[in-house]
Amino acid sequence: MTSGSVRPSLADCPVMAFVAAANLGTAEAFYVGVLGLRLVQRTDFGLELHSAATTLRVARTDSPHRATGTVAGWIVPDVAAAVDGLSARGIVFLRYDGMDQDPRGVWTSPAGARVAWFADPDRNVLSLTEPGPPR
Numbered sequence: 001m002t003s004g005s006v007r008p009s010l011a012d013c014p015v016m017a018f019v020a021a022a023n024l025g026t027a028e029a030f031y032v033g034v035l036g037l038r039l040v041q042r043t044d045f046g047l048e049l050h051s052a053a054t055t056l057r058v059a060r061t062d063s064p065h066r067a068t069g070t071v072a073g074w075i076v077p078d079v080a081a082a083v084d085g086l087s088a089r090g091i092v093f094l095r096y097d098g099m100d101q102d103p104r105g106v107w108t109s110p111a112g113a114r115v116a117w118f119a120d121p122d123r124n125v126l127s128l129t130e131p132g133p134p135r
Contacts, residue, residue, distance in 0.1 A: 016055040017072045019124045020064035021046075026121045027058045034089050064122045073127035079106055079114045082128045091118050094125065111135065 021027035028047055031037045037049040037056060047058040056072060076082040083093060083104045093105030094117040101107045106116045112132025119125055 014053060014055070016057060018057045018059055019071050019120065019122070020061045021058050021120075021122050022061065022064050023121070024058065024060050030121050031056070031058060034086075034091065064124075066123045067125070070117065070125045070127045072124075073129055076128050076130055079116055079128050079130035080104060082130075083116050086118065086128075093118050 019027075024042065024047060028039065028042065031047065031049055032039050037051045039047060040050055040055075041048040044060070046060050049056040049058065051074065074082075083106060087093065087104075095101055095105055096107075096117075099107045101116075104116065106114050108114050109132065114130040114132070116128045117125055118127075
């Protein structure tokens with residue numbers, strides 16, 4: 001960057017998400033085959049996937065550690081339909097103690113967003129969110 005140039009705000013830059021995987025073949029089968037993300041590139045180090053305008057990088061690691069919360073999620077127009085579609089592909093949705101989830105596993109937040117969680121083969125927690133009404 002040259003002096004005097006304007007630095008972009010990160011709010012104007014695309015976000016890239018990262019998840020760790022022990023086996024890239026298994027991760028590719030899940031993210032591409034089950035979730036339907038587009039494979040852009042595969043190297044010995046990881047997968048580059050696209051989902052709408054977001055890049056998801058699946059990084060190979062010998063000992064993936066499980067994050068304590070959700071690592072990536074998708075905003076969907078109809079969470080019930082998305083849950084039904086992924087359930088038909090073998091995805092099992094997670095249930096959490098103390099969360100009032102409906103029979104599909106969908107929780108409604110106090111602000112009205114509807115959220116469901118599931119895990120990838122490395123137990124990274126992923127989510128689907130149908131936004132609530134505008135505030």
